[in-house]
Amino acid sequence: MKLFSMSSSSLSRRAYSSFNKTQIRTRNRTKFRWKTSPAFRSLYRSISHLGDPDVSVVPALDEWIRQGKPATKWDLQRLITVLMGSKRFRHALEVSLWMCNGKRYPISPFDIGVRLKLILKNFNIEQAENYFNKIPEHLRTNQIYLAILNCYTISKSVDKAESIMQKARELGYADRPIWYNLMMNLYCKLGNREKLRELLAEMESKGVSYDQFTYSVCLSACAAASDAAGMDRVMSVMESDPSVTVHWQTLVTAAQSYLRIGSFDEAMQLLNKLIKQLARCSQRNVLVVLLLNLCAEAGKKEELHRIWESYKGRKVVNKVYISMIRSLIKFNDIEEVEKIFEEWESGALTFDFRVPNFLIDAYSTDGRVDKAEALIARVVSKGGCPLVTTWCHLAGGYMKKNQVAEALRSLRKAISACPPKFASQKQSLITCLEYLQNNECLEEAEELIKSLRTSGMSGAPASDEFCGFREDAGEEQDFEGALVSEDDEDVDD
Incomplete structure (x- = not known):
């Protein structure tokens, strides 16, 4: 399957053209960075220990206010984003409702977009759609349409996703790669390669630059079609595209894709690149988990131990222990699992029963x-x-x-x-x-x-307090990372 029908030289010219456009846009737009304050860190600590989704965080928030402590909208939005990153979607929705109910803060388009995603994660697409339909027309900004598009692509609602995408085109919103990436990811999951190619051609004709997520979707599509040559071509174009800084997440996607089609040598080359990035990665725990999973999938037990030995000198969190134990179980190495478990048991970590659960499963x-x-x-x-x-x-x-x-x-x-x-x-x-x-x-x-x-015996919470729309007089915010995740899995994952 040829995702890129153009020649390599044509792709190179296009890459440099998009690089120039990206440079112009970057000069005209300041990229947002979260800044954590001491007040935020203290607020987060007050609820971070409430890991059980059945335990509401609202009493802790109420107590925080009762003590006269500050809870700015900025810090609360940051709190919601952190909770979402930890997949604590019920608690994130509670904070969202608490923040905007009771006239604490007016709800902004950004808040509405995030709440759409949280409703989907906690309930279903029907609830998210009902919420969207209640949003006043004057509050339906590009952020809102992007959020509902994300919801439809996650739930694989093709017709509705296509309808929203067309609406975004008509409104002039679909001028960034994120819109196309979401749709291409949907078509990739459904195996519709023709639609994916059409969107790539549309991006080309409209001068919409590829980004690393565009390439990630193309890599996944090639892997699904067992197209090793296509993957090599995508990797070559991506690495020569000066407008794209290849993130470690994209390299993980590429390594996983190569493993899927049995190209172990290429996967190991990427694995070694990722290991070199480990020391300077800001999300080291996440990267270590992915590296351990890749080693297990590739059947590289020595590499698995090498990563573990180089990492365990630092403070190892529970999710890394879980990943190491799960990886060793794939090698049926119960003795090593017992050793890792004893290391975890002797530490001062939170007693997460998921860690011994793997060993209990193996014994049983x-x-x-x-x-x-x-x-x-x-x-x-x-x-x-x-x-x-x-x-x-x-x-x-x-x-x-x-x-x-x-x-x-x-x-x-x-x-x-x-x-x-x-x-x-x-x-x-x-x-x-x-x-x-x-x-x-x-x-x-x-x-x-x-x-x-x-x-996993998982389930969803229950709440129907979603609304409370009012215009936010404050500064408009464009935090795409909280609105959508371009690598989101299905809603029931």
């Missing part, structure tokens, strides 16, 4: 339920709280050994640990329990337990 899968039980008891004695999936792992292990009574006991614990809001998952557990109690359909019960173990 191998039928070593006695070790799984002992590990659960050990972690509980240190203040850990087992997850629903913890008991599902254990139930699955007992099912493998035909120990139905023990599996029943584990399932009852899973049911008691399941939050009330996860009604569908709780009902699935109850159904499974009933299968076992009747001592029938054991295979079906085992399959149900397996699906519950892999589902």
Whole structure:
């Protein structure tokens, strides 16, 4: 598949032309950078420990105000963005509602756009669309249309996404690559390569510059078509494009794409480039997680250990431990997993039960339920709280050994640990329990337990306080990163 039908020389001329246009735009527009204040850091600390989505952050915010502490709109918007980055979408929506309700601050187009995304993440596309339809016409800026386009592309609502894109063209908003990237990402996921090529041609005809996300989508499309030559061509054009600073995230996408089509040598070359960027990366924990995942996918155990050894001298956060343990499990190296777990256990990190959960799963899968039980008891004695999936792992292990009574006991614990809001998952557990109690359909019960173990037992919060539109007299803000993420996954990820 040829995403770029032009010759290399034509692409080079186009790259330098877009570089000149980018330089002009950059001189006329100051790029925004978040600046954290001591007040913001103190505010964030006051709610950061409330990691459970069932625990509202509103009382903490109310207490903050009651104590007479400052909560500027700037800091609250920053707080929402940080929470979104940590996938704490329920808490981010709570802060958004709290910020604009009660006449604390007027709602701006930026706030509306962010809330659209949060409604989608917490609920569904129908709720987001209902909210969009209530937005007064005079507040529907390019930010709002960009946010609803993002919602439609995430939910794969093709016709509605195309309608919004056409509206953006008519209003003159679609003059930046982000609009095209969102649509191309949608077509890439749906396997519609022809539409993707049409958008690339439209960008070319309208003089809209490619950016690193444009290239990332093209790389993913080539990988989906197992087009190694196409990937090489995209990489060559991207690296020679002076208007694009190739970000490490784009290199990760490229490495993942090469692995997908079996081009291991090219993937390892990119992996080595990424390792060199690790020391100066501002999101080192995120990059380390991705590098560990890449090494596991490539089957490079030595590289996996090399990255771990070079990194673990610093403070290692839970998500990095989780990634290392998950990667070692892919190599079926349980002894190494146990060593990493002991390192985590001896540290002073928050006792996140997801870390031992991987080892509990491995023990249960191998039928070593006695070790799984002992590990659960050990972690509980240190203040850990087992997850629903913890008991599902254990139930699955007992099912493998035909120990139905023990599996029943584990399932009852899973049911008691399941939050009330996860009604569908709780009902699935109850159904499974009933299968076992009747001592029938054991295979079906085992399959149900397996699906519950892999589902993560996730759910969505409930709230319908979305509105409160008023014009913001303050300065308009253009923080695209909070409105959309061009690498967003599906809404139910």
